Amino acid sequence: MICIVKIAYPDNRQAKRMVRTQIQARGIHDDGVLEVMSRVPRHRFVPGESTFEAYGDFPLSIGHGQTISQPYMVALMTEELHLRGGERVLEIGTGSGYQTAVLAELAGEIYTVELIPELSERSQKLLEELGYSNIIYRSGDGSLGWPEHAPYDRILVAAAAVTVPRPLTSQLADNGILVIPVGDSRHYQTLLIVRRVGRRLDTRESIGCRFVPLVQKA
């Protein structure tokens, strides 16, 4: 059974404006992504002192040296996953939990891993409070994926890797899609879209981007 979790949020004018001016204006047209990002209360995912700039066109600090991704980047990465509902998704780098909420609205089951225990606990508490019940949380190193629940239809990595970690591609289902920022610079990377077709991996480059580093053993 496909069960899509849709949370009824109060009308969110700032989120609607953000979608119109930052996301639609830059060419994102996946209706699901636009609709969900017009609704999810991004201001709940940033620390109290940043609430007023939560819908700005930039990443923001969430403490522990980490950031909540820029709204456009969340939209682009989600659109590249081509979610139709029902997918099993692995997310590496829960961070604030904002991207997790967007995924939870559009896919079936989200397995999310966060290295920093305080961030993992904080995002879990908030996402549960908001009513999401299709997210499974883990605090720990996600650079090796989460083999116990593999294969995944989609994998989204929200931190920059030096190379595509092999354990992640091996946990990708046939026809599965992996979205990951990759680059050897600490400052700039390229967003890669990797699709598994049988034993083959097709890799395409999307845009240049800037993410915090993925702590990587693989």
Ligand code: SAH
């Ligand atoms: N999508 C999140 C992005 C958070 S930043 C948001 O918008 O809030 C990336 C996150 O990846 C950070 O919280 C960081 O702690 C986490 N991270 C880095 N390396 C990791 C690893 N090996 N395993 C799990 N999480 C990791």
